[in-house]
Each structure stands twice: as C-alpha cells, then as structure tokens.
Amino acid sequence: MATAVRVAVRSVKDNMAASKKPKIENPASLLSPQAMGGIVAGEGFDFQTRYAACHLPIWLLDGLHQLFFEGTGDIDVRFLKDGLSTRVHIQVKDNEVTLGEFKKVIKHFQVLDSGLPAGTYKRFTLACPSLVAKIRSIETGLARLKGASPFYDDIPGALSPTKDDFIARLNSIGLGDLADFICDKVSIEIGYGDLCHEDRAIELFVARLQNHPEYAGKLRAMVQPAFAEITRAIASNRGKTLERTVIDGILRAAVLKSLVPEHGVTLWIHNWTQESFDPPADYILDWSSHFERATRKVPPEKIWNEELLPQLAALKKTILAHKKERLIRFRGKSTLSTGVALGAAFPTVGGWIFEIPQPPMIDPWRSDATATEAYELAVETIDGDLEGQELVLGLNIKGDGRGDVMRFIESTGKRPRIFAFMSPPSQGAQSIAGAGDAMAFSIAVRDRLGKLLKIHQIRKTRLFFYGPFALATFLGQQLTSVGEVQLFEYQDPGYVPSCTLRT
Numbered sequence: 001m002a003t004a005v006r007v008a009v010r011s012v013k014d015n016m017a018a019s020k021k022p023k024i025e026n027p028a029s030l031l032s033p034q035a036m037g038g039i040v041a042g043e044g045f046d047f048q049t050r051y052a053a054c055h056l057p058i059w060l061l062d063g064l065h066q067l068f069f070e071g072t073g074d075i076d077v078r079f080l081k082d083g084l085s086t087r088v089h090i091q092v093k094d095n096e097v098t099l100g101e102f103k104k105v106i107k108h109f110q111v112l113d114s115g116l117p118a119g120t121y122k123r124f125t126l127a128c129p130s131l132v133a134k135i136r137s138i139e140t141g142l143a144r145l146k147g148a149s150p151f152y153d154d155i156p157g158a159l160s161p162t163k164d165d166f167i168a169r170l171n172s173i174g175l176g177d178l179a180d181f182i183c184d185k186v187s188i189e190i191g192y193g194d195l196c197h198e199d200r201a202i203e204l205f206v207a208r209l210q211n212h213p214e215y216a217g218k219l220r221a222m223v224q225p226a227f228a229e230i231t232r233a234i235a236s237n238r239g240k241t242l243e244r245t246v247i248d249g250i251l252r253a254a255v256l257k258s259l260v261p262e263h264g265v266t267l268w269i270h271n272w273t274q275e276s277f278d279p280p281a282d283y284i285l286d287w288s289s290h291f292e293r294a295t296r297k298v299p300p301e302k303i304w305n306e307e308l309l310p311q312l313a314a315l316k317k318t319i320l321a322h323k324k325e326r327l328i329r330f331r332g333k334s335t336l337s338t339g340v341a342l343g344a345a346f347p348t349v350g351g352w353i354f355e356i357p358q359p360p361m362i363d364p365w366r367s368d369a370t371a372t373e374a375y376e377l378a379v380e381t382i383d384g385d386l387e388g389q390e391l392v393l394g395l396n397i398k399g400d401g402r403g404d405v406m407r408f409i410e411s412t413g414k415r416p417r418i419f420a421f422m423s424p425p426s427q428g429a430q431s432i433a434g435a436g437d438a439m440a441f442s443i444a445v446r447d448r449l450g451k452l453l454k455i456h457q458i459r460k461t462r463l464f465f466y467g468p469f470a471l472a473t474f475l476g477q478q479l480t481s482v483g484e485v486q487l488f489e490y491q492d493p494g495y496v497p498s499c500t501l502r503t
Helices: 012-019 033-041 046-061 099-114 133-152 160-172 176-185 198-209 225-235 244-257 301-322 336-345 402-412 435-456 469-478
Strands: 064-069 075-081 084-092 123-127 186-189 241-243 265-270 283-286 327-331 353-356 378-383 391-396 418-423 460-466 484-491 494-502
Touching: 046 064, 046 075, 046 084, 046 198, 046 225, 046 244, 064 225, 064 244, 084 099, 099 123, 099 133, 099 176, 133 160, 133 176, 133 186, 160 176, 176 186, 198 225, 225 244, 241 244, 283 301, 301 336, 301 494, 336 460, 336 469, 336 484, 336 494, 353 469, 391 402, 391 435, 402 418, 402 494, 418 435, 435 469
Parallel strands: 084 123, 123 186, 265 283, 265 327, 327 353, 391 418, 391 460, 460 484
Antiparallel strands: 064 075, 064 241, 075 084, 378 418, 484 494
C-alpha cells in the first residue's frame, strides 16, 4: 500500500510573517541564543560533558541538589546545604582562551547576573585548559586575592593594595569597569587539558568518586562503569534539570551492575602440571603427558600440528555450538606457544575476549582493554639472504633475545630474507604495564609484520617470542591474514620448533 505524503507549502506572505517574529534580546532568558546555543549544537561538546561528569563527585560532597546542563550556557549547578540554596554558573572552553574570548565570557557573566534577581548566582566560573600569556596574570591575581581573603577577613583594608594592583591589571585589558563584579563573583579554573582524552577523564572521575563515602570502599573496576552512564545521562538531558536523586540512582545502579558476574566460559589447559584453579573449568585440555617440566621439553612439531592444534579447533566448535558467551577465562601453566596458538584459535575478529591472570599484576588482563594511545613500537630490521623465502621475527619484551635468535638461525643453515626485531619502548619485566600496553603492542606488531610481508613478498614467518603469557595470547588473536607462522620454544641452549599456524 502506498504511503501518502503531505507537503506543506508556505506562501511568500507566510515567510515574511515568520521572519518578523520578535527577537529575544535578554541574555538572561533561557530562550536567548546564548542559552540555546549548546542545545542546538548538541554534538561536539564532549569536553563539557566530561568536565561535568568528573566534577559530579565533588559537587555531590558539596551538597549538589540539581544539575542544569546547557541551561543558561554550559553548566549550572544548584547546591542545597543546611537549608541554604546557592547556584553556580560555569562556562567551559576546550581550548586555550584568548583575550577576546575571555572578555566576552566575563561580560556575559555580568549581563546574566544583572538580568536576573539579585543573588540568583553565587559564583560564575570560567573553566579551560589554559589562557593566553596576556591574561595569565589576571588568573593568578584573582586566585591570590581570593585565596588570601579568609585569612584577612577580620581586618578591613588589609588586601586593598592587592586589590588595587589587580584592578590595574583589569584596566590594562579593558575590564576595569567590572572589577567589583569579578572580585566578588568570578573564578577561573585552568589545567583541564586531560579532559580532552576519554581515558584520562575516566581516571579522574574514578579517583574522585572513590573519595565519596558511599563509594570509598569500592574497587576501581566497580566504579569505572559509572563514568559512561553518567556522561550519557548528562548529554541526553541538555536543557533539562537533572535532579540529585536521579544522579545518585545512576551512580548506584552502575556500580551495582558491576557486581553481577559477567557470563563467560572457563578454560583450563594443562602443559607443565595438572592443577586446580578458581573458577572451576567448563572445559579442560590436558596436554601434560606431552610436556616434561624438569627438562622443559615440549612436544615435537608433529604432536603440536596433528594433535594439539586440532583439539583447539574442536574446542572452538564445541563452544560455538553450546555457548553464547565469547569471553574465555583462561587458567593454566602453559608454554608461550600454547598462548599464541590459543589466541589464534579464538581470534579477535570472531568476537572472542580473553581474561588471563598475569602475575604480579593484581587484576587479570583482558583482550578487550583499550589499547594505549600513540604506542611507540621499536623495530629493527637486518638484511638476510636475497634468496631466502622467510621472515624471522623476534619479539623482545622481557629482554633482548637477538643474539640467541641469530645464532640459532645460523645453526640451521637456513637464512631468511630478512630479520625483524620488535620490542616495547623499553625492555624488561615491567615493559608491558598492563592490558592496554599488551593490546597496543599486539596490534602494532600485526600491522608492522603485515607491511614487511607485503614489501618483501613473503608468506612465511618464523616467530620467536620472549614475553608474558597473556601478551602471547593477545598477539595470537591478532595474527590473522599474515600467512604461515612457525612458532619456536626456547630450550637451552637454543630453540626447538613447536606449532605452525596457518592464518
């Protein structure tokens, strides 16, 4: 059935009448262009949203009663303490504020204050990452004046010389006529550059919320989800009053939600030992009969490729057939080759997530962690034999294994076309600080390896890994569409081949 469409046609006369609607001139009106600007703009105000979210824990302690986001401007906060109601108006800028912007904001504050009943707002605040050099003395002078006021409140005139000097600074930028208003009601907050970055804003929010008595005893992982919920609530309530009861409810619900265990499957793989772990296993692969802990002997290639890898493939089919969960909680004491092979069997592109303990870290590492930004992968390439058909890749995380790898390759008499050694910015036991670094390293290695293979027209890589087990698994998850990868295990005084992955 066709859908009827009604088109409204306006006459020239109608349009002229519409254009003659009275303009609203009073900036204090909530319908003024200044007040409506943020609501109309909508997107692009992530910085302001993060500012509000990160300050909520502080405002709650100060008696927050209502939050009015994009009301008369950027942020309005109403406090209720001991029966006394006060309001604060905040303009948030995500850039270094220029002299012109500064004067415009201050004048808007004064117009807003004079356009409302006396005492409506207790304070007007400008918050930004920084100020241009010409007005930094204004911020420092105002902070100095306000900071000293409580100490000299019993001695009239003690701060007169300081105030006179501050007024002189205001005169120099054309704001001397607003000196009393600025001294009485304006504050300037700088240093919020971190709020341009989501991860740093989360860290600030979590730290501040954990100072709140209700959340002081909660772990970081329990508190962090509240950031996303509260920023979403603030952004979706532009131009509306957000009550404290609603804010409290959002925070409590987000924290309580984290107490509900995330559904997943638990997998134990035994290599060196047969042990019991917590949580109990949903699936167990017992390969211990193929490993000798005393001699660190690992299975021959044939066992790896014809028995162990097929068991991983079969396990994946079983989980897919019987489980909806894609989170795998791994437990076991296993070789690095097992870690890489495990990750390759359950790759990131399939939606699989691993949670793996990585001592001495307290919290397990997860492969859905946000990768560290601007990660600097150190890469060294060494020419091999032009007739070589392979790439030798050494991943040096805990230390420098170049010498051992080069000697082993020379002993085989099979030189590659090129050697590549990749490592974090620094090597050592703490070179991978957490799951974020692990993810960044894995992704960077995959990308660089792919480029090298393409440039040199190579389809096979011999991989030597010297790093933590969880990182080995995360790396395996990223190794898709990079051809054939032959893994090796260190066996003093050299290496032995383990499994071959066909990605």
